[in-house]
Amino acid sequence: MHIQAQDLSKIYGQGENQVTALNRASLEIAPGDFISIAGPSGSGKSTLLHLLSGLDRPTSGRLTYDGRDICGLTDRELSAFRRRRIGFIFQQFRLLPVLTARENIIMPLLLDRKQPDETYLNHLAELLGIQDRLTHLPHELSGGQQQRVAIARALIAGPDVVFADEPTGNLDSRSGGEVMSLLQTVHQELGKALVMITHDSRIAALAPRRLSIVDGILSEVAG
Numbered sequence: 001m002h003i004q005a006q007d008l009s010k011i012y013g014q015g016e017n018q019v020t021a022l023n024r025a026s027l028e029i030a031p032g033d034f035i036s037i038a039g040p041s042g043s044g045k046s047t048l049l050h051l052l053s054g055l056d057r058p059t060s061g062r063l064t065y066d067g068r069d070i071c072g073l074t075d076r077e078l079s080a081f082r083r084r085r086i087g088f089i090f091q092q093f094r095l096l097p098v099l100t101a102r103e104n105i106i107m108p109l110l111l112d113r114k115q116p117d118e119t120y121l122n123h124l125a126e127l128l129g130i131q132d133r134l135t136h137l138p139h140e141l142s143g144g145q146q147q148r149v150a151i152a153r154a155l156i157a158g159p160d161v162v163f164a165d166e167p168t169g170n171l172d173s174r175s176g177g178e179v180m181s182l183l184q185t186v187h188q189e190l191g192k193a194l195v196m197i198t199h200d201s202r203i204a205a206l207a208p209r210r211l212s213i214v215d216g217i218l219s220e221v222a223g
């Protein structure tokens, strides 16, 4: 999957209260890319991630997935597209508290009326070191384990790209380090494109391709 964002802008509010959260951001994401986008709080990271992943629509600009303009899809088409082709990892994990780890992982498939591929599910659980945690409820897991469950959920539908929003932001440095090395392993093993936003330059430095964003302006970091 080749993703191309061209001059994406997002303006919130009207008149005097107008805020340009994102100012003509352009970016190409190739299959298998691992990209970090770093910037301080309020720089436009979440806005960019929401636009790239089709969670929100730009004020102007164009976004294509394999040449197809996804801004032209209806809300219903867009949510089906996201469920099948895009994985998400959030800072706050966002697991459903009444479901077991396994049920949380397969939830995106159930929403699409599909059954899990048990071999793939077991492979993911093994890769993420959560095989013996699958019957547990989220509150019975550590933060790092909850995030690993959330990573499995992001991958279960076999997406082409995974977007991660401050994936270690809610973890202590040791669990955060473990989650980052698992993300690197997953990226190498499964070859999915991975796009991560973070305010932490040490986390950003772990990605082979780095971008930075300041006041809504996106630029590639050399080297």
Ligand code: ADP
Pocket (backbone or CB within 6 Å): 012, 013, 019, 020, 021, 039, 040, 041, 042, 043, 044, 045, 046, 047, 048
């Ligand atoms: P970051 O993720 O880097 O912290 P955001 O993308 O959340 O930055 O925000 C970028 C700018 O846009 C900030 O100035 C923020 O206050 C503003 N902003 C974000 N969302 C909204 C919104 N829904 N309405 C108005 N302003 C917003």
